[in-house]
Amino acid sequence: MALHAVVYRYSTDSAALDEHRPEHKDYLHSLFEHGRIVxxxxxxxxxxxxxxxxxxxxxxxxxxxxLDQDPFHALGLIxxxxxxxxxxxxxxxxxxPASG
Known part of the structure; x- marks a missing residue:
């Protein structure tokens, strides 16, 4: 495995970001829990x-x-x-980093 840096730039639609942020954070947290996000x-x-x-x-x-599975991605907020x-x-x- 190798480390990768990712920069997200979000939409300026703050209402949509706020509405869908919980699902976005839950998805990223699941990647963290599985050792994918460091x-x-x-x-x-x-x-x-x-x-x-x-x-x-x-x-x-x-x-x-x-990251294609991130709800923000699916909603076009990235x-x-x-x-x-x-x-x-x-x-x-x-x-x-995860050991594999």
């Missing part, structure tokens, strides 16, 4: 609404398949999603 959370101010996720997966295609393999230079030992 760490994630919303991005702070600037650049519009979004999030950073670090996932443990074999390749970007697997990350894409997992307007941009960037997936890149990530090789931490410092502090990687502090992360606990």
């Amino acid at each position: 760490v994630s959370g919303p991005l702070a101010e600037g650049g519009g609404p979004g999030a950073l996720l670090i996932l443990d997966a074999a390749d970007p295609d697997e990350v894409e398949a997992l 307007v941009e999603r960037e997936i890149r393999r990530w090789n931490p230079a410092f502090g990687g030992e502090r992360l606990s």
Whole structure:
């Protein structure tokens, strides 16, 4: 397995985001519970609404398949999603990616 960084950029439709956020968070939490998400959370101010996720997966295609099931994705509330393999230079030992 390998680490992948994902940047989500959300729709600016705050009412729809608020309405569907519980299902979105539940889905991401299930990925965390199954060891696929190592760490994630919303991005702070600037650049519009979004999030950073670090996932443990074999390749970007697997990350894409997992995140295609996110309710926000199905509802069109993720307007941009960037997936890149990530090789931490410092502090990687502090992360606990799934062992497979």
